[in-house]
Amino acid sequence: MKKNEKTFEEKMAELEELIGKLESGSVPLEEMVALHERGMALYESCAKELAAFEKRLKTPGADQ
DSSP, X not given: OOXXXXXXXXXXXXXXXXXXXXXXXXXXXXXXXHHHHHHHHHHHHHHHHHHHHXXXXXXXXXXX
């Protein structure tokens, strides 16, 4: 992981926060679009990370 890159847990926490803002319906449309775009980027990043973890768990001797 790069020095300034967020951990999986940090990304998930940010994603949950964004979802809360979007669900509240109290943000202007333009901000909603920006939040949605950021949320999708976070989701894709987390999904890739999970897939990599899953692959490591299924591959015998992957951590050696």
